[in-house]
Amino acid sequence: MLSVRDLHVTVGGKEILRGLSLEVAVGEVHAIMGPNGSGKSTLSYVIAGREGYEVTSGQILYKGQDILAMAPEERAAAGVFLAFQYPVEIPGVANTMFLKAALNAQRRRRGEKQLDAIEFLKLAKERARQLHMDEKLLQRAVNVGFSGGEKKRNEILQMAILNPALAILDETDSGLDIDALKIVAEGVNKLRAPERAMVLITHYQRLLNYVVPDKVHVLAQGRMVASGGKELAQELEQKGYAMFGLKERAA
């Protein structure tokens, strides 16, 4: 599904990713853990196609295809989704309008039929219900006046509506109280599917109490320093990043 090979990325002349490699198979959920400044967000932005990130060498293959030359909207239509660490507030644009425009743009690009307003609203409400989310979120301007938890839930709702094949969740757990974290985790678990791969990027281990990953990777100074099963996360929780000679705690 996703194959990142020896990726080197610089931002503003500074090398952030230094030979990062990652293999995620379809149906799997991977967790990437790492201290602040290790390159976690850079990896997620580079996969989603944000400007300002220069790939100096290496490859990102998605379903066997090199996506580095593709625009963000092309990657989205191909099935790549990024849940933002800091979802953007867009005053004046209603959530429904935004999501309908997004879904129909993706469908148009894939040569699928457009949904009309009624079909779209039915789908959106159904997804909100499945995730135990308040339908009122749909009517409000995108993320404007949302609490931290509401913003993260809105990301999960968008993921549920857009139905991507590869979802990258960038610190979706950060800044959440335990109740909000459980709701987000439940959403992630509901969206786990054999035809979908997910990458959870996180600073802390606690999300992994609720979402059990197939594989755990530790990212430090721009490359993976360890990979293993879910027990690696627990080990990290006990010993902290110090076990890799790093200063920060993981829990």
Place this chain on the structure above:
Amino acid sequence: MSTAADRYVDAYRAEKPAGDPWLTERREAAIARFAELGFPTLRTEAWKYTNVAPLTRTAFTPARPAQVTREAVAPFLIDGCRHVVLTNGRLAPELSNFAVAPLSWAERDLIGDNIGSFAALNTALMPDAAVLRLADGAMVQVLHVAAPGGTELFNPRVIVIADVNASATLVESYVGSGVYWTNAVTTILAGQGAQLTHVKLQDEALQGFHTGACRVEIARDAHYRSLVLSSGARLARNEISAALIGEGAQCNLDGIALVAAGQHADATTLLDHRVPHGTSRECYKSVVDDDGRSVFQGSILVGHDAQKTDARQMHRALLLSPQAHADAKPELRIFADDVKCAHGATVGDLDAESLFYLRSRGVDLETARGLLIEAFVTELFEPIAAPAIRAALDARLHRWLA
């Protein structure tokens, strides 16, 4: 030495516009004023950002009556409104269904000459004035249609009086085709306790010129709310001077300029707080594409007696291309000591973070830009409650974005 102004002074002398002796007296004073002031130049303080050379250079001829059919004006009429149609600056009663009175002695004080040169030119050359009285519940559209035979100058004059305690809506629309100059003056009185909403749609032909001056007086406890959507004309100047003349008066001035290639749009406003306890809110925005240029000059004047004034002004310009240009000149002149006044201004491009967020969801770049521009603009449409008027605003915006 012959000047550009002479052409119009001569036209006035040749035409001798109709009217009672008191009106002729005012026309004479106005044409003298215009001859004295001439066309503004970049050295004229109030015009330092707007070069009217294209107007000065062009030889406009006096307006001729137009043949405009009911079918031709139908697309511009807004549902739910009564209509007053002026063609080539002159009232067309056969196309109108709202009763309009001709100018009378009672309005003599509204026909002044101590104003800018273009308003003076209007006073001298206006064919007549359409006087509208808005009773409670009135919703009236004044549609100005320009259908010039040659390169003509139109001088429409409209006077609107909102009755005491009336809640009313006025829409002014300007449309046309060809090369022409609309030099309009609109005078508005919001009577005591009146709630008047005034929407101006400046959608002149792209080769046309528009200079429009709107003078407003707001009486005690009245609330005047203005929204100007300026999208037409090669060169446009939308001027509003709003005077709060009764205690407790409120005024909202909102404006949007949609400026494309080759266009210049100037919004010049004056909020004149003359009495205590007045409130004003002003927000002007421009969206400038290609080599377009927008100008905002916003003055707030708080007189000696205008204690407890609460005035806020905001200007925001969105530049969509590296050649796009926006000038802003806010000006606060405060002579009272117990007032709240604030102003702010921003100029920038579309937010890169928002664009990436939309694109990461699959929205293509053009659509994402459109959504963000639409959101920027429609914030100022929100206070407009009448659905048909809101629809007309949205339709104009969508045509501009397309």
